[in-house]
Amino acid sequence: MLEIDGLYKAYGDNRVLEGVGFTVAPGQMFGFCGSNGAGKTTTMRIAMGLARADAGEVRWRGRPVDEDVRRRIGYMPEERGLYPKMRVREQLAYFARLHGMEAASAGRAAEHWVEVLGLGERRDERVEKLSLGNQQRVQLGAALVSEPEVLILDEPFSGLDPVGVDSLAEALLQQARRGVPVIFSSHQLELVERLCDAVGILARGRIVASGTVTDLRAREAGRQLRVVAPDAPAGWAAAVPGVRVVSEQRGDTVLELAPGTDDQQVLSAALATGRVTHFSWREPTLVELFREAVAAPTGPSAGGPDATGSTAVAA
Numbered sequence: 001m002l003e004i005d006g007l008y009k010a011y012g013d014n015r016v017l018e019g020v021g022f023t024v025a026p027g028q029m030f031g032f033c034g035s036n037g038a039g040k041t042t043t044m045r046i047a048m049g050l051a052r053a054d055a056g057e058v059r060w061r062g063r064p065v066d067e068d069v070r071r072r073i074g075y076m077p078e079e080r081g082l083y084p085k086m087r088v089r090e091q092l093a094y095f096a097r098l099h100g101m102e103a104a105s106a107g108r109a110a111e112h113w114v115e116v117l118g119l120g121e122r123r124d125e126r127v128e129k130l131s132l133g134n135q136q137r138v139q140l141g142a143a144l145v146s147e148p149e150v151l152i153l154d155e156p157f158s159g160l161d162p163v164g165v166d167s168l169a170e171a172l173l174q175q176a177r178r179g180v181p182v183i184f185s186s187h188q189l190e191l192v193e194r195l196c197d198a199v200g201i202l203a204r205g206r207i208v209a210s211g212t213v214t215d216l217r218a219r220e221a222g223r224q225l226r227v228v229a230p231d232a233p234a235g236w237a238a239a240v241p242g243v244r245v246v247s248e249q250r251g252d253t254v255l256e257l258a259p260g261t262d263d264q265q266v267l268s269a270a271l272a273t274g275r276v277t278h279f280s281w282r283e284p285t286l287v288e289l290f291r292e293a294v295a296a297p298t299g300p301s302a303g304g305p306d307a308t309g310s311t312a313v314a315a
């Protein structure tokens with residue numbers, strides 16, 4: 001288990017992290033989300049020993065992460081750190097050696113990742129000559145080439161084309177399948193929703209929501225019901241007790257039901273107007289859950305050192 005436990009960090013008056021805590025289990029893919037400047041990079045840099053926390057700890061398998069453990073972590077920094085003059089394959093072999101692999105296996109691992117990441121034709125090109133997206137793939141290769149025990153990736157998908165996204169996603173899923181905990185930050189929430197077993201949303205210096213997307217959905221306050229009743233007169237739903245009309249457009253209505261309101265009563269009311277061609281609870285997307293979590297004021301249950309590994313949406 002990788003544990004991020006009660007991290008605090010301030011830069012001068014800017015209190016960036018105020019008790020960030022979450023856990024990532026072996027084989028879990030954890031999407032780390034948050035607005036620009038929320039503190040995702042800071043959290044990952046602390047985990048990698050590149051920034052010092054004012055308080056809190058990062059542990060892997062119950063032990064504080066030290067230099068020795070960090071050599072076994074694959075890290076992709078936001079600022080990217082490649083050697084522009086080195087050739088692709090050479091670069092990957094170099095990173096493998098840095099992480100302690102001996103020359104022959106470093107060479108084999110480099111070759112393997114060159115192929116997996118779709119860089120076969122570019123293996124002997126200098127990194128500076130590659131497109132941004134291909135440099136990104138090399139950077140990912142640098143994080144993966146040493147067969148790390150943990151992966152911490154800062155916006156690995158940014159700048160990739162859809163094919164690049166798919167090959168990277170497949171590479172990460174493979175790592176998760178072999179038991180590696182994978183944390184990656186991203187603003188591409190559809191991708192996070194598609195790939196991740198768990199997400200953590202960082203806002204106001206804390207994890208304000210964490211768990212599986214299904215968990216987050218289940219805890220979401222105002223679930224919405226969509227009813228399509230093509231022949232219904234405008235305003236039909238407003239008359240049903242406990243119902244708030246969110247939107248209404250030519251018989252296509254989205255409704256919010258007060259707690260305890262029976263959705264079957266809504267269905268009866270809709271049927272009383274004529275045909276009902278659609279009646280379903282809408283699943284909020286991760287984007288909607290994100291907006292709600294980020295907008296919500298900090299409540300007593302929000303984040304904090306006691307929120308480590310919790311599954312909760314702060315009210």
Ligand SMILES: Nc1ncnc2c1ncn2[C@@H]1O[C@H](COP(=O)(O)OP(=O)(O)OP(=O)(O)O)[C@@H](O)[C@H]1O
Binds near residue numbers: 011039040042
């Ligand atoms: N070395 C530093 N010195 C001073 N302030 C810093 C430093 N590094 C980060 N910050 C500040 O910490 C805050 C969090 O930044 P961070 O890069 O961790 O956010 P982020 O969630 O990764 O953002 P983004 O999604 O935009 O990459 C920002 O207000 C940033 O200005």
